[in-house]
Amino acid sequence: xxxxxxxxxxxxxxxxxxxxxxxxxxxxxxxxxxxxxxxxxxxxxxxxxxxxxxxxxxxxxxxxxxxxxxxxxxxxxxxxxxxxxxxxxxxxxxxxxxxxxxxxxxxxxxxxxxxxxxxxxxxxxxxxxxxxxxxxxxxxxxxxxxxxxxxxxxxxxxxxxxxxxxxxxxxxxxxxxxxxxxxxxxxxxxxxx
Numbered sequence: 001x002x003x004x005x006x007x008x009x010x011x012x013x014x015x016x017x018x019x020x021x022x023x024x025x026x027x028x029x030x031x032x033x034x035x036x037x038x039x040x041x042x043x044x045x046x047x048x049x050x051x052x053x054x055x056x057x058x059x060x061x062x063x064x065x066x067x068x069x070x071x072x073x074x075x076x077x078x079x080x081x082x083x084x085x086x087x088x089x090x091x092x093x094x095x096x097x098x099x100x101x102x103x104x105x106x107x108x109x110x111x112x113x114x115x116x117x118x119x120x121x122x123x124x125x126x127x128x129x130x131x132x133x134x135x136x137x138x139x140x141x142x143x144x145x146x147x148x149x150x151x152x153x154x155x156x157x158x159x160x161x162x163x164x165x166x167x168x169x170x171x172x173x174x175x176x177x178x179x180x181x182x183x184x185x186x187x188x189x190x191x192x193x
Contacts, residue, residue: 003139010130010143011150018123018151025178026113027155034106036156040149041103042110043156047148050118054127055141067190074186081180085173114152123148 023043030039118124127144131137 002142003134003136006134006136006139007143007146010127010140011147013126013130014123014144014147015150017126018148019154023114023118023148023151023155025155025182026110026117027152028158030106030110030113031156031158034109035101038101038103038106039110039156040153042107042112043114043152044149045107046111046114046118047152048145049115050121050124051127051141051145051148054124054144055131055137071187071190074183074188074190078180078183078187081176081183085176 027039027043030043123144127140130144131140134140
């Protein structure tokens with residue numbers, strides 16, 4: 001049986017914790033370049049895997065070495081920033097062509113980005129702790145996955161709306177700088193922690 005109070009509590013905690021996180025940025029970047037429904041499918045699947053792992057593992061995830069997680073995330077963000085900065089300017093209409101956006105390519109990219117970047121993240125650890133605390137894996141899992149999906153959806157939709165008002169090349173440069181900052185910060189946390 002689902003406890004709506006536990007589900008609502010978990011939703012609120014996870015939503016607020018994830019909103020300023022890299023997920024919204026990743027969704028925004030992917031949402032500006034690819035079909036939103038394809039991006040969301042991949043991101044949603046990755047979050048479902050993360051929540052399932054967190055709920056199944058309970059508090060065991062808090063034992064993961066954070067320095068390794070931060071180092072891997074940092075390197076991935078630096079690599080993403082480099083790819084964005086070195087990418088030649090494309091015609092914005094060319095980016096939106098459906099043939100460049102196969103479902104498996106786009107959803108796979110979103111899935112892999114979130115799967116790796118969010119592993120051991122604060123919200124995953126919080127979900128594990130909440131599952132252990134409330135001993136209600138279904139309610140905690142539903143609340144967490146819905147909170148994560150809501151943040152991802154906001155990021156993806158925000159990316160589409162932003163692209164209508166701001167040139168794609170500027171969005172790409174700003175995203176690259178933000179990813180560079182996140183990469184440096186993650187590597188700093190890996191070394192300092």
